[in-house]
Amino acid sequence: MQFLSQLINGLQLGSIYALVALGYSMVYGIIMLLNFAHGDIIMVGGYLAMLAIGAGVAPAFAVMISIFGCTILAVIIEKGAYKPLRSAPRLSLLITAIGVSLLLQNLALLIFSANAKPFPGTSILPSGSVSIGGLSIGTTAIITIVVSVVSMAALTLVVQKTKIGKAMRAVSEDTEAAQLMGIPVDLIISVTFAIGSALAGIGSILFCCRYPLLTPTMGSMLGLKAFIAAVLGGIGSIPGAVVGGFAIGLAEVFVNSVGLSTWTDAVVFGILIIVLLARPSGFFGRPMVEKV
Amino acid sequence: MKKFRILAVMLVSALLVSSLASCGGTSASGAVKVGILAPLTGDVAQYGIAVSNGAKLYLDEFNAKGGLQIEYVEYDEEGDPAKAVTGYNHLVDQGITALIGDVTTTPTLAVVEVAKADNMPMITASATAASVTYDAESDAVNGNVFRSCFIDPFQGTKMASFVQEKLSAKTAAVLFCSEDDYSIGLKDSFVEQAGRIGLEVVSTEAFAKGATDFQAQLTNIAAKAPDVLFISYYYGDVALAAAQAKEAGVSATLIGADGWAGIMEVLTDPGVIEGAYYCSGYSSDDTTPAVQEFIKSYQAKYGEVPNMFAAQGYDAAKVIVNAVQKAVDAKLQPGSAEFKQAVIDNLKATSLDCVTGHITYDEYNNPEKDAVIINVKGGVETFWGKY
Structure with a gap:
């Protein structure tokens, strides 16, 4: 029974990692950029929801504001910071991403101060628990897992079945060829950022409901863990990000539950090292062939 | 000629040294300098700000009485042990003769390590680990370190x-x-x-x-x-x-x-x-006159009800200023080694009525006083009583 409870804890944590990892993976898949500002988008989403609820907006609208806010912010970042560097070396793009991450963190520090702020999580997701055959499951856990699975299913549908999805896959396969075929590459890249960040916005709300304390640096560790999840699953691969997210979430919870909490991060990074040694491109990644 | 030059250099440097020595601990106005080391930003800023506000309230009240003037220098260590040590060294360079700080346990332990070597009298308002005043490895009390909180x-x-x-x-x-x-x-x-x-x-x-x-x-x-x-x-x-x-x-x-x-x-x-x-260590619902008076003046100055850290910060300042005052009365030179030792001896002999109770020190430099129990009832913190 206790094992089942821990399994659900792991799935809840894992589904948040998976949502965030998807954003990393999609962006990497399309422009080969490790978007390190992705974690900080989550932080911004949390503060936006807090401000909205503080201003008396209905919780459902506050969630919308937060998700739209994340989406718009990501598109602005893409247009303002990344697009001018599209043809620059990839390293410049990476450094810019780190710069954007620091900028967002310090802006939040300036506006909200370093003091932790309570997140009004209970007005979005009611806390409580349901009992199924003696197993008590928190409502946030159920909602988190369900919302994540639905979002991921929707994303898969969009990518596999729609025209936009087809265009995204084409740009990711070969940007120049896609352009020659008349696909508006710039638009598709923006759409990819927008979808990835909307998922991050959802992840942000779920994360903050579970850990209702906002700090300007809250996104960095979450972002890093999600990045590991994306690499573990094979960066660029959508099912990879999901599997990676769940793997990291479950690993963390089981390490904590056997009393090795001090080793949690070490185990997570250890798993990454082992997987990369055995399968350098992750679970679902396609092996990269260097073109000479 | 060469000999003369050496003599001149020696004279000048002797002059420099003596002028430097005389400025340690006292500023131009003749005030004694005390340092305040606390995290004013960062994760634990809430403690640091409260302690520092409490301490500054007492120091301002003390200075307003006339007589001995205490000048205080503040340093924000952001809750980081490395920055706390940097901060301590900075305060020493500023010529402090006693220290109120640090606030949380881990940075305080780092500061204790350096302050021990200087025999710097220090009092922490809130570092509750036993190891702050007592080194278990060498079974020795850190003689220069005191506190105004429980361990x-x-x-x-x-x-x-x-x-x-x-x-x-x-x-x-x-x-x-x-x-x-x-x-x-x-x-x-x-x-x-x-x-x-x-x-x-x-x-x-x-x-x-x-x-x-x-x-x-x-x-x-x-x-x-x-x-x-x-x-x-x-x-x-x-x-x-x-x-x-x-x-x-x-x-x-x-x-x-x-x-x-x-x-x-x-x-x-x-x-x-x-x-x-x-x-x-404290509750604002405590009806003792000393507590209520403290709350009133704190509110007047900062516009909020003081928490335990503010009260302990106030007491820390009171205890150390009392010890400094006695050392000044004994006509010792602030900043000198004898002055610091006298402050430490006076701290050890403390017997003062403070906001958080009557403070005396045991053999491990820990205060002996009663604990307040707080109970959360109907969504608010209430005073359950002393235990």
């Missing part, structure tokens, strides 16, 4: 006895941070006292510093169904853990120590700690 073992021991005697608890669980001296100190003394009085500790679960997820540990605790759950950490993490405890199905009464102070400000749903108890 961790005292709080852990108190709470274990309290839950057994007053809440008739039979079983207990502990959730603690395995990378923090404060948290470990509280856990050890709680478990030790529990063993002594026959309170069964059914589960001790650890978490890493900076962790936000306690669900795995809390699920283990819930399975053991203890009567009380002792969370021996600071308010921010306690707030997260308390919210998750409810989700994980923990029905135990939550208990804690003084690190809980300020928890109401970071909770969205106070219901998660309803019925909890924690011990503290």
Whole structure:
């Protein structure tokens, strides 16, 4: 029974990692950029929801504001910071991403101060628990897992079945060829950022409901863990990000539950090292062939 | 000619040295300099700001009386041990003769290591680990270090006895941070006292510093169904853990120590700690005239009700200023080695009525006073009584 409870804890944590990892993976898949500002988008989403609820907006609208806010912010970042560097070396793009991450963190520090702020999580997701055959499951856990699975299913549908999805896959396969075929590459890249960040916005709300304390640096560790999840699953691969997210979430919870909490991060990074040694491109990644 | 030049250099440098020596500890106006070292920004800023505000309130009141003037220099160490040591050295360069600080245990331990070598009289308002004033390895008391708060073992021991005697608890669980001296100190003394009085500790679960997820540990605790759950950490993490405890199905009464102070400000749903108890050095509901007077002047100055850290900061300033005053009365030169030693001797002999009670020091430089028990009732912190 206790094992089942821990399994659900792991799935809840894992589904948040998976949502965030998807954003990393999609962006990497399309422009080969490790978007390190992705974690900080989550932080911004949390503060936006807090401000909205503080201003008396209905919780459902506050969630919308937060998700739209994340989406718009990501598109602005893409247009303002990344697009001018599209043809620059990839390293410049990476450094810019780190710069954007620091900028967002310090802006939040300036506006909200370093003091932790309570997140009004209970007005979005009611806390409580349901009992199924003696197993008590928190409502946030159920909602988190369900919302994540639905979002991921929707994303898969969009990518596999729609025209936009087809265009995204084409740009990711070969940007120049896609352009020659008349696909508006710039638009598709923006759409990819927008979808990835909307998922991050959802992840942000779920994360903050579970850990209702906002700090300007809250996104960095979450972002890093999600990045590991994306690499573990094979960066660029959508099912990879999901599997990676769940793997990291479950690993963390089981390490904590056997009393090795001090080793949690070490185990997570250890798993990454082992997987990369055995399968350098992750679970679902396609092996990269260097073109000479 | 050459000899003359050497003589001149020697004379000039002697002059320089003597002028430098005379400026240590006193500024031009003849005031004695005292340092305040506290985290004014960062994760634990809430403690640092309260301690510093309390200390500055006393110092300003003292200076307003005329007579000896205390000039204070403040340094923000952001809750970081390395920055705390840098800050301490900076304050020493500024010519301080006594130190109020540091605030949280880990940076304080770092500062103690350097301050010991300088024999710098220091008083911390809130570092509760036993190791701050006592070095277990060499079995020696850190003679220059004092405090105005309880020590961790005292709080852990108190709470274990309290839950057994007053809440008739039979079983207990502990959730603690395995990378923090404060948290470990509280856990050890709680478990030790529990063993002594026959309170069964059914589960001790650890978490890493900076962790936000306690669900795995809390699920283990819930399975053991203890009567009380002792969370021996600071308010921010306690707030997260308390919210998750409810989700994980923990029905135990939550208990804690003084690190809980300020928890109401970071909770969205106070219901998660309803019925909890924690011990503290102070309560604003205390009706003693000294306490009420302190609250009134603090409110007038800062516009908010002082918490325990502010009260202990005020007391820390009072205790150390009292010791400095006596050293000045003895006509010693502020900043000199004899002056510092005199301040330390005076601290040891302290017997003062303070806001948090009458303070005297035991052989380990820890104050001897009663604990206040706070109970969360109807979503507000209420004064349960002294224990």
